[in-house]
Amino acid sequence: MMVQGIDFGVVRAEFDLPGAFSAAAQAEAENAVDRFGAGRVDETGIAFVTIDPPGSMDLDQAVHIEKTSTGYVVHYAIADVAAVVTPGGALDVETRKRGQTFYLPDGSVPLHPRALSEGSASLLPDVVRPAALWRIELDAQAEPTSWQVRRALVKSVARLDYSTVQRDADAGTLHPSIAALPEFGRLRSASAVARGAIELKLPEQSVVRDQPEDESSARWRIELEPRTEADDWNAEVSLLTGMCAGRMMIDAGIGLLRTLPPAEESAVRTLRRTAVALGITWPEGRSVGQILAGLDSNEPSTMALMSVAPSLLRGADYAAFDGQLPELTVHAGIGAPYAHVTAPLRRLSDRFSTEVCLAITAGTPVPEWVRTALPELPDIMSGSDSLANKVDRACIDLTESTLLDGRVGEVFDAVVMRAKDGKRSAEVFVQSVAVIAKCVGTPDDGERAKVRLTAVDTVKRTVEFTFPA
Template sequence: MDTRISARGIDFEAVRAAFSLSGEFPPAALAEADAALDRFAAERADRTDLPLVTIDPPTSMDLDQAVHLERTATGFVVHYAIADVAAVVQPGGRLDAETRRRGQTYYLPDGSLPLHPRVLSEDAASLLPGRVRPAALWRIELDDRAEPMTFGVTRALVRSVARFDYGGVQADSDAGRLHPSIAALPEFGRLRLASALDRGAIELKLPEQEVVADGAGWRLAIAPRTEVDDWNAEVSLLTGMCAARLMLGAGIGLLRTLPPASGEAVQALRRTARALDVRWPEETPVGALLAGLEPNTPDTLVMMSEATTLLRGADYAAFDGTAPALTVHAGIGAPYAHVTAPLRRLSDRFSTEVCLAVTAGSEVPQWVRDVLPMLPELMRGSDSLAAKVDRACVDLTEASVLAERVGERFDAIVLRGANGKRDAEVFVADPAVIAKCSGNPPEGNRLSVRLAEADVDARSVRFAYDS
């Protein structure tokens, strides 16, 4: 779903300025990136025989992951190559310090502010097709139900043989012509999604807004999501769960955690279900209920919107010797660690080093141990900033697209009703806007709302319901 309503002259540089974002790297950090060599070249196995492929958005150049998936007589074997960023970033160097300051890559509609200089993130360290690259290569053996049996990670040289995007892989899957390296992806993905429900995982499927270039202007759209998005995500989630198990077994690492939903939040969701006449048997877990709802209906959008209260409190937990009190990510239904996006996320470089050491039966490097305790705070800060930047870009585009339409009426779905703590929230499909709404519109209804405000300077949009 998208819209052709667009706006010119949107200045995303104002967002960069508001959050003090700069794409410039210190000269010393750039010099290190330009001169970077593989610090572990002598340790690598040559696995350029593996016909790995990448699946990413069409314009991406920072390719962190490449996959090869084999169906065997007893299950599956996954090889997952992850860009070996630790091989080209010197611990304690100027580039290391700069990446700690940044925390992650920040994406804006008109360009990114990368975690690493582009000479690394989009070239020398990126798993571009046809290029031999240093990688941390995971090998995961799974049974017939796609449950992991054995797993580990080693340093290797790899070469991707093809670069795909989600839409193209979905079209190939629908036509029955998937590349041999991912021919088993649909079966694997469906089994892993079923496993997620068995674990009690919770996935929310809400409209995800994106800002899209439209000639000389910008427009709002709902990000398309294919089955391939979900199947490919399961490869990354599986790897992160295996990494967490390695870390917990060794007593050192960095977990991504989320506490279980409170009983109050679950009961509030049950009240919403009753109000909408959504049947929810007492024995049905939350995740299974949400997964079984009919997509894109008003009731489903309301249920998904309310269910966001179940997934609050995400955090990072570093440990060295004693595991943290909370080890599980409730949204995933298992312990989980970030290890699959080191070009774009700081924590993954250090977590991968822990897993490499544990797999090899060697000591975790001291430079990793020294930084582990700092990572939760660094990642909390960069995650918060990234979310604010994303929201600011969408808010600015919403206000710009609608600036000349104040007073007009729009068809909307009420995602959330008003209560003492919040305003009502509505979803307008054309253009793709999610915004506050005054006038106490009834939750879950399709109705007409009036655009009351579209303030570009304040990046603010508000609708009104005239009952």
């Protein structure tokens, strides 16, 4: 089902998202030059490829994976944003106010002007670009044995998307630069489970529009984002790099970590009780990560259990340090220390974290402009993360309520994801319209049920169902 006439401008206005860049910041982006051009290593002989959603232009990462006699070598090129943003300049000041790129269904609110993020700094195919190039050596089980990062010139030879990579992997025709990606990705996924990492397989809603010739007639719908194995394989490259960066920072005593405390025992007990109630076997000695990783994502019971699992991952934060290590250095969801370093075009913190790692590899002091900024970054990033989550939710809620407006009284098939409020209400997933909403009544977790749409408010962006129908 699709609907016309959704104005996401109301979300932009409600959350006071930034508009155009200042003239000075725009000019800096349009005239940016590589500040470190003379000192770069030429690695344009490595045939990098990028893997991103179709149509993406802000390409942060390019990858090449080689299988060797002893394991693997991963080359991961990251857009060198620090080379084209002058510390203390107008663009630097403005990006600190934004924190990250905000994505809305009708277009993004970028961290950097598009002349830079989708142009001169983006790792677009068939052009030479400055990059922070990671080289990570791994053993036969895809466990890292050594890593470094240095400034280089790189060249992507192909722009791929997830569905294309999955199709080629299934057909045995993957691009030679990532022929080892499936094997590497599966080994890294197994390593994650062994580390105690927790992966949530919740359905991710996405607001999608058709592409009419006349933009004024665009129609919108909600769909669940298809997640392929290729998504997971590619994510493992980024996670590996962030884990190496986190380890470097801890060893050097300076950096910016992404942290998450271990799950509270009460949350684990609740999850176990829910699993038992849903008929999911939880053998003694099996970790949360092992249980979740072994579930069939297509089963209603999985959706119900996964909707409870986010309680395990509360308290995510950023920890900046220069000298004394923070009390918490691990990201419990990943099962290791971790730092954001792979998306500097879209996330502010990565520009600074990458500079720390470059200095550590080179054996040189971390630049003063980085040291000065580190204490400010946790608040900036936490605030922008919170805002991004609210914007995402508001766009989905607006689309859900608009899609269902005028359909009060209709009955829908649903899966009960989570009982709430002492089971006086629940959260249900209505697959035919890809809506997740509150349902008044007392259905059981994981139950397939018929529910009646009883309330829609497009101003408050709310939808409510009732059980039984």
